[in-house]
Amino acid sequence: MAAPAATSSALPAEDAMLEPSALPELEAEVMSSNAASEAVLRAVLKQYAFSPKVVKMEVVHRALVKAMTLLPDETFMQCMYLIPDTRHEDGTVAQLNNLAELLQSGNFAQFWELAAEPELRSTLDSFATFDKSIREYVATALEITYRRCPVDVIASALNLPADAAAAFSPAWTRDGAVVAFPARAETEPRDGSLEAPIAYADVAELVKALSH
Numbered sequence: 001m002a003a004p005a006a007t008s009s010a011l012p013a014e015d016a017m018l019e020p021s022a023l024p025e026l027e028a029e030v031m032s033s034n035a036a037s038e039a040v041l042r043a044v045l046k047q048y049a050f051s052p053k054v055v056k057m058e059v060v061h062r063a064l065v066k067a068m069t070l071l072p073d074e075t076f077m078q079c080m081y082l083i084p085d086t087r088h089e090d091g092t093v094a095q096l097n098n099l100a101e102l103l104q105s106g107n108f109a110q111f112w113e114l115a116a117e118p119e120l121r122s123t124l125d126s127f128a129t130f131d132k133s134i135r136e137y138v139a140t141a142l143e144i145t146y147r148r149c150p151v152d153v154i155a156s157a158l159n160l161p162a163d164a165a166a167a168f169s170p171a172w173t174r175d176g177a178v179v180a181f182p183a184r185a186e187t188e189p190r191d192g193s194l195e196a197p198i199a200y201a202d203v204a205e206l207v208k209a210l211s212h
Contacts (some may be wrong), residue, residue, distance in 0.1 A: 017043035020051070027059050030066065033128060038075045041067050045082035057090060061123050064096045068103070069133035076100050095120050106145075108138055112159040132156045135160070139168055151177050 013021045018037065026044045041063045048055045060083065067076040080088075080097060087093055095114065111134075115124055124130045125165040135158050142149060144156060151174070155165035164172045173180045 009096075014039045014043075018046060018050075020047070023047050023054065027056065030059050030063050035066060035069065035129065038067075038070065038073065041075060041079055042082065045079055049082055049084065052084070055087075057087075057092070060090075061092050062085065062126065064093065064100075065124060065127045065130060068100050069104060069127070069130055070138050071100070071134075076139055085097075087116065092120065092123055103134065103137070106141060108141075108157040108159075115188070131159075135168065143169075146181060148178050148180045151179055169207065 012019070012025065017020055017026060023044070026040055026047070029040050030044055044059060044063055048060065064076065066077055067079045070076065078101075088097070095117075099111060099114055100102065101119075102108075102114065115121060140159050142154060151166045153163050155162045155170070158165045158168060160168065166172065166179050171182045
């Protein structure tokens with residue numbers, strides 16, 4: 001995945017982010033168009049855990065959206081742990097958690113179906129690079145799971161028209177209705193078939209390792 005955009009240079013040092021006086025600045029960073037760092041996301045949610053009366057749910061939602069774009073990094077899971085269980089009942093928090101679970105389990109078509117629900121879509125669209133970051137994650141997962149893959153499967157996984165999906169990466173080669181991915185040692189077919197998929201659960205950790 002592409003490296004996230006840098007956060008504001010005016011932000012406090014990480015060891016000062018838990019000072020109550022730093023909260024407004026951190027909230028502004030989370031709500032900005034910047035790809036906030038893992039440290040900023042965690043610091044805001046830690047401050048909310050310490051002081052529940054100051055919680056702003058729109059900031060919580062944006063923090064989770066940004067954390068999801070950092071997958072396969074563990075930031076999203078860490079953020080969910082920092083949110084009190086009572087806040088997990090919030091409809092948007094629950095839906096964002098469901099989205100992350102679908103994404104990490106390789107249920108990409110279901111992910112995009114849930115992401116298209118109007119209220120949730122407005123939350124996701126508030127961070128302009130969300131879809132791009134997710135598609136980069138999905139593309140990496142596909143490359144690790146397959147050596148070759150039908151265009152219609154790629155289109156469904158990326159939620160793009162067939163031609164755009166097949167051309168998503170300049171490293172991919174289209175041959176009619178099939179796309180060949182760059183050779184990787186970890187995608188050698190187990191049964192001799194060029195298109196034999198590896199179970200996504202088997203490569204989830206590999207996606208995480210190779211995306212850093």
